[in-house]
Amino acid sequence: MSVRPAPAIDPARGDTPYGGADIDPHPPLRIGIIGVGGISQAHRNGYLAAGAELVAIADSQPQALQARAQAWGVERSYTDFRAMFADGEVDAVSIAAPTAVHAPATLAAADHGVHVLCEKPIALDLEQGRTMIDACRHAGVVFMINHQLRSHGAAELAKRMLERGDLGDITHLRLRQAHDWAGSAAVRMSFSTRASSGGGTLLDNGCHLMDLARYFGDDVEEVYARTATRKFAVELEDTAHVSLRFMNGALGTVEVAWTATGWEEGFWIYGTHGALEYTNRSGVPLMRHVHRASPGTTWGETDVSEHRFAGDAPHARHIRAFLAAIRGERPVVCSGEDGLEAVRLVFAAYESAERNAPIRVADAPTTLLG
Ligand SMILES: NC(=O)c1ccc[n+]([C@@H]2O[C@H](COP(=O)([O-])OP(=O)(O)OC[C@H]3O[C@@H](n4cnc5c(N)ncnc54)[C@H](O)[C@@H]3O)[C@@H](O)[C@H]2O)c1
16 A cells, blocks of 8 residues: 655755744555553543544454544444554554554555554564564555653753763663652553463563663663562562663663652753753753863852753654655654664563573573463
8 A cells, every 4th residue: 555645845945854934745544553441541632732644443352442432533443453454545554552462564554564652662572673663664664663751852852962962971870760650559461461461560661761771771682670569469570670780881770660660751961071861850851961161160050051851741652653654754763673672671681580690681481471
């Protein structure tokens, strides 16, 4: 199936290659969503905000499907995503079904020339992830992984500052994502067993942070992890810490938990010439650039520049980036290979926790299946 070509960008008309102009020169892309559970709402919101058309949804649970079709006003709904592709009415899909469905849905999309935004983790098996990447490349479709934190305004600014050398060389970084299932007494069903999710918080939240670690830092050489189950009656870990050693010698720490209170997300990047400290903890996403530009600062007193972030949430920004990549306006923000490397680090961390020993990433197991 071919994607409708976008009209040429005309600067005289006020068009810009990155959107934001008053006149949108592109016909809306026709979107499908596979899996209409918890996270699908963020995808739908993102597409609507970006001016795309949600034309079809698929979910194996007829009741959930019908409820969403009605609430969202979507006419085409399918209990089998293959039937959605066969109808040929979508240009791009979000795959927001459980992780085991990511591979078959991606392969079906590629088979029909449909671009894919795939939820994380890309897959529970590295070879399977590689097959997904190869199929999309062969089909010439965009394949992007929904590590949406890369598109957070704070992460984008941090990345630009790192590339400019504002912090000097990274010495160490700390990444944290932790929550408490909104105060619930139980873990959401599809996350609570190894069979349904493949892993606990280390996989669920940890793959996002492993991706950010590589995005900000470097490839990782070695990990040392500890996991614990402290609060919930689940067969998986609900709390985990991982120590990273990057190829370039810098160090990192990843902290994930379903045993926090509230929703915490943050990164702290320390370099030879300054630090970036980002957290959402106060309710206002705030990044501080801590540096010593002024003479006479003391041990505790430094220069500080503060950055606050308004506008679209990271999911919506990531979806804008996905649509822009489809239109050829910018490179993919988070590729299939990025998704695969994030998962490889998680696999290495599980092996490390199991053996209570540091594990070289090159020696990581290649699957969580079986
Ligand atoms: N990027 C993020 O921050 C983020 C956040 C939450 C979840 N996720 C990921 O999104 C995916 C879904 O998570 P969720 O929290 O929405 O789960 P969920 O259980 O709330 O929803 C999953 C939906 O997929 C449907 N489904 C199951 N098998 C299917 C199939 N074969 N075809 C079509 N639909 C099928 C289920 O019926 C359900 O409605 C997971 O891979 C998860 O890791 C990502």
